[in-house]
Amino acid sequence: MTSTTVKPNVIVICGPTGVGKTAAAIELAEIFGGEIVNADSMQIYRYMDIGTAKPTHEERFRIPHYMIDIVDPDEPFDAARFARMAHDRIIELDNDNVIPFVVGGTGLYIKALLHGLFRDRPPDPDVLKRLNKEAASRGTDFLYKRLSDCDPETAGRLHPNDIFRIVRALEIYEVTGKRISEYQKEHRFSGEPFNALKICLNKDRELLYDRINRRVDAMINQGLVDEVKGLLARGYSADLKSMSSIGYRHITDFLSGKISWDEALRTLKRDTRRYAKRQLTWFRADSDIQWHDPDNLRDIHRLINFFLKQSALQNP
Numbered sequence: 001m002t003s004t005t006v007k008p009n010v011i012v013i014c015g016p017t018g019v020g021k022t023a024a025a026i027e028l029a030e031i032f033g034g035e036i037v038n039a040d041s042m043q044i045y046r047y048m049d050i051g052t053a054k055p056t057h058e059e060r061f062r063i064p065h066y067m068i069d070i071v072d073p074d075e076p077f078d079a080a081r082f083a084r085m086a087h088d089r090i091i092e093l094d095n096d097n098v099i100p101f102v103v104g105g106t107g108l109y110i111k112a113l114l115h116g117l118f119r120d121r122p123p124d125p126d127v128l129k130r131l132n133k134e135a136a137s138r139g140t141d142f143l144y145k146r147l148s149d150c151d152p153e154t155a156g157r158l159h160p161n162d163i164f165r166i167v168r169a170l171e172i173y174e175v176t177g178k179r180i181s182e183y184q185k186e187h188r189f190s191g192e193p194f195n196a197l198k199i200c201l202n203k204d205r206e207l208l209y210d211r212i213n214r215r216v217d218a219m220i221n222q223g224l225v226d227e228v229k230g231l232l233a234r235g236y237s238a239d240l241k242s243m244s245s246i247g248y249r250h251i252t253d254f255l256s257g258k259i260s261w262d263e264a265l266r267t268l269k270r271d272t273r274r275y276a277k278r279q280l281t282w283f284r285a286d287s288d289i290q291w292h293d294p295d296n297l298r299d300i301h302r303l304i305n306f307f308l309k310q311s312a313l314q315n316p
Contacts, residue, residue, distance in 0.1 A: 008094035015201035016276035020294040039104030051247035083112040107282035
């Protein structure tokens, strides 16, 4: 049972897209009697299965998965809401003596869950509206340059097209007069609610990129184009945050005639590889993460076993 003095154990399996997190986590969860809490910001959406590489029904039958298919594609969702919901699920699992495996590649979601978020106020809707209007009229590059001028440290961590986080950082700076990077340093992620073992899976870059390219081909063969057509037919706009994500925006651009099929496929693979690179950059900034090849489950098994034994000794 969870008490006020003993933190629940959590096993985090993170890593770049396409590295094999799902398969590895399912095998490990089976060994340790665990269940999986999804930490992928796209797998939360209903009807978006192929492009998000959700676990199959067979995989979910083997090991229960949570935080998948919890909102519609047009429903607002953020890291803070994820952290609250995932936290409650982890407490339930721990109370049932089930080891929670937090699995996914969205670093912000994992950080919010394990360390909390520093934001202590809701965003200013008027400032957000104005910044988004500027992005629409003057382009993302214009706002990215502004962020580079006022907070070069944050800008250096963001992709120039990551308009959501660029706008978020600028809103904080304009309203509070402080850079988001300053808040992050001051917060220091105190009050951590879990005893977490963080494992990041990775492979040689060329092997990873080859896996990504083959996975994109597999998604196309599985029916990604029809999945996107179905979402559009349901009335979900191509302008939605969910629909502008990797894979979905490439196919909607193709379907609308903006780009050719060859260009859609080429840029989809390229942008997925770039996303994997950004994920790795995020995880490498965390000194607590332990790195392993997903094909070497024996070493990962030993590491988890040692972690759980040490935790048991410290909290008899």
